[in-house]
Amino acid sequence: FRTVSEYFAASGTARGAEFDVAKKMLGGLRNGVHFLHVTVGGMSVLAFFALLYRARLVPPLLALAGIAAAFAQMFTVGRPLFGLDVIYPLLAPLALVYVATAVWLLVKGLPQASGD
Numbered sequence: 001f002r003t004v005s006e007y008f009a010a011s012g013t014a015r016g017a018e019f020d021v022a023k024k025m026l027g028g029l030r031n032g033v034h035f036l037h038v039t040v041g042g043m044s045v046l047a048f049f050a051l052l053y054r055a056r057l058v059p060p061l062l063a064l065a066g067i068a069a070a071f072a073q074m075f076t077v078g079r080p081l082f083g084l085d086v087i088y089p090l091l092a093p094l095a096l097v098y099v100a101t102a103v104w105l106l107v108k109g110l111p112q113a114s115g116d
Contacts, residue, residue, distance in 0.1 A: 035080045042074035045094070057111070058104050066101060069093035 007019075049066030052058045076090040 035077055039074050039078040042070055046070040058101055062100060066097045069097045
């Protein structure tokens with residue numbers, strides 16, 4: 001990416017049209033890697049909220065909302081892998097659940113382990 005970008009910048013505006021094929025190819029490659037990475041990363045978010053639910057570290061409804069929001073995130077960022085557009089409003093629930101979880105854990109904290 002950097003090398004092509006440097007050649008493009010050095011060529012000036014007159015030769016910019018010669019880089020259209022490279023631009024489309026590298027853009028597609030970048031998006032394919034990015035959206036696949038974010039979709040697979042959503043599985044770790046799903047596992048995180050499942051762990052919070054299983055360990056009862058947050059209220060069950062908050063953990064279930066996190067699980068549902070993780071599924072929504074994986075669905076919407078996986079769409080470009082099939083030639084469809086991202087539905088950006090479907091990313092908002094995960095952001096809200098992150099904030100709610102952070103506030104809950106900061107206010108309530110984690111339960112103390114009983115020491116013997």
